Amino acid sequence: MTHPLQSIPEAFHAGRPAGITSVCSAHPIVIEAALSLGRETGKTVLIEATCNQVNQDGGYTGMTPAGFRDFVEGIAARVGFDTGRLVLGGDHLGPNPWKHLPADAAMAKAEAMIAAFAQAGFTKLHLDTSMGCRAEAPALDDAQTAERAARLARVAEDNRGAVAPVYIIGTEVPVPGGAIHALQDGVVPTAPEAVRRTYDVHERAFAALGLDDAWSRVIGLVVQPGVEFGDTEVVHFDPAGAAGLTETLADRPGLVFEAHSTDYQTAESLRTLVLAGFPILKVGPWLTFALREALYGLDAAVDILDGHTPRGRLMTAMEDAMIAAPENWSGYYAGDADALWIKRHFSLSDRIRYYWPDPRARAAVEELFDRLAGRTVPATVAAQFIPGHDVRRGDTTGHALLVGAVQDVLRIYDRATDPA
Missing domain, CATH: 3.20.20.70 (Aldolase class I)
Structure with missing residues (x-):
């Protein structure tokens, strides 16, 4: 075969x-x-x-x-x-x-x-x-x-x-x-x-x-x-x-x-x-970078649906997880405290991807989806907080927003691998 x-x-x-x-x-x-x-x-x-x-x-x-x-x-x-x-x-x-x-x-x-x-x-x-x-x-x-x-x-x-x-x-x-x-x-x-x-x-x-x-x-x-x-x-x-x-x-x-x-x-x-x-x-990292963007954006969007400005609860939980177990980022990032803060969350190397299985991160993501249960995200809110989201897609679920953010990257590759 x-x-x-x-x-x-x-x-x-x-x-x-x-x-x-x-x-x-x-x-x-x-x-x-x-x-x-x-x-x-x-x-x-x-x-x-x-x-x-x-x-x-x-x-x-x-x-x-x-x-x-x-x-x-x-x-x-x-x-x-x-x-x-x-x-x-x-x-x-x-x-x-x-x-x-x-x-x-x-x-x-x-x-x-x-x-x-x-x-x-x-x-x-x-x-x-x-x-x-x-x-x-x-x-x-x-x-x-x-x-x-x-x-x-x-x-x-x-x-x-x-x-x-x-x-x-x-x-x-x-x-x-x-x-x-x-x-x-x-x-x-x-x-x-x-x-x-x-x-x-x-x-x-x-x-x-x-x-x-x-x-x-x-x-x-x-x-x-x-x-x-x-x-x-x-x-x-x-x-x-x-x-x-x-x-x-x-x-x-x-x-x-x-x-x-x-x-x-x-x-x-x-x-x-x-x-x-x-x-x-x-x-690899580009896919989880896009996922992290969408997760942080979804966290902000749910705060909007709850009637208040974004509070960054998911980002705070991820920061706690990374500070508690620095071995997956400390040898890869350099700089002062402000630079390290930005790199932990926004580096293209995306060392944060190693922390999503952490119990604190899992609990924070589960809490996010509990807050979103039974609701969709209005297209205009999604377009504000999810990078690349097209308002013409209409209202959607949180899970669909995450999958769609990753697929936006994968579609670039799909077109590139069929260049004729």
């Missing part, structure tokens, strides 16, 4: 580029928005989980790969999305969650993880073994990286289901969740010679383990196309700067590039990425 994503490199090399949005989030409203849009468009939906987010030990979501699959499929059943058009992906699969351990122990954990992903029906697997473990250099050389990636592919092949997985290789990506340094000087794209070296060394490593069939399903290579975002800055795609990368695809007909950290790119930049050979567009 041919994997649905194998048509992506085929389309690019046939001169009719078409791509797919990789939705990287575990938030139920984001996933609902993606699946509802997929039901509407009839397209395949790709939802991915990272090795830190989901693994055999639970990750920071508390979900194993099978648990995440059940979670997503439960939402699909609720919104009426056909799971036959759902692709689940595992991102940065490798020893990263256990790199504090010796290499043998960390790789054993990574092998158990990728086996769990494969057994759970994840069929897009990004192999990322570039990081050093205890007593190793922070970054491994190409040969050792490729050898470890091939080991993981061997495990995935031994545990795969009826649909043979496709693989993504390469690790030269922006910092997950956005840059923590200033971006005034831009971002340097991956050198074309690095693409050739990465591809060749992985091909040899796969062949050494008898993985020729698996190698035929390596459809993507992760490179830095020259896109990035930080707290307030966005570096937009420059096709001229990435022209050398695009040229390297000419003699690799089964391969395209996967673009990470495409959040906050313009619609035209996203479209140009697809045309330039980057048709797999990963997005």
Whole structure:
């Protein structure tokens, strides 16, 4: 059975580029928005989980790969999305969650993880073994990286289901969740010679383990196309700067590039990425940023419906949650107290997304919806407080406003991945 994503490199090399949005989030409203849009468009939906987010030990979501699959499929059943058009992906699969351990122990954990992903029906697997473990250099050389990636592919092949997985290789990506340094000087794209070296060394490593069939399903290579975002800055795609990368695809007909950290790119930049050979567009923080905007706006709108000016109860609850457990933002944000206050709530890096599962945040959101129970938000009020809301949509429910805010972003990607 041919994997649905194998048509992506085929389309690019046939001169009719078409791509797919990789939705990287575990938030139920984001996933609902993606699946509802997929039901509407009839397209395949790709939802991915990272090795830190989901693994055999639970990750920071508390979900194993099978648990995440059940979670997503439960939402699909609720919104009426056909799971036959759902692709689940595992991102940065490798020893990263256990790199504090010796290499043998960390790789054993990574092998158990990728086996769990494969057994759970994840069929897009990004192999990322570039990081050093205890007593190793922070970054491994190409040969050792490729050898470890091939080991993981061997495990995935031994545990795969009826649909043979496709693989993504390469690790030269922006910092997950956005840059923590200033971006005034831009971002340097991956050198074309690095693409050739990465591809060749992985091909040899796969062949050494008898993985020729698996190698035929390596459809993507992760490179830095020259896109990035930080707290307030966005570096937009420059096709001229990435022209050398695009040229390297000419003699690799089964391969395209996967673009990470495409959040906050313009619609035209996203479209140009697809045309330039980057048709797999990963997005995460932009989706939860839009959700946070809508939640704060809905909180203000409900105050209006209650007959008084906005009081910011949800923002106050989120501030309390972030101050009580600063580990998810303190190493990423810098500045004085005023700057940190703004970044905690409004940074494009959106570190606040890690706090929505917090009991205080959950209680505040539940209280918000209790206050809204049985009421719709007048279109004029929604347009005042929900960014991008069109007054012509009419009155609507709070839940629909949240889903719609996320879908506004996803529709930008949907149009970009179908650029004809």
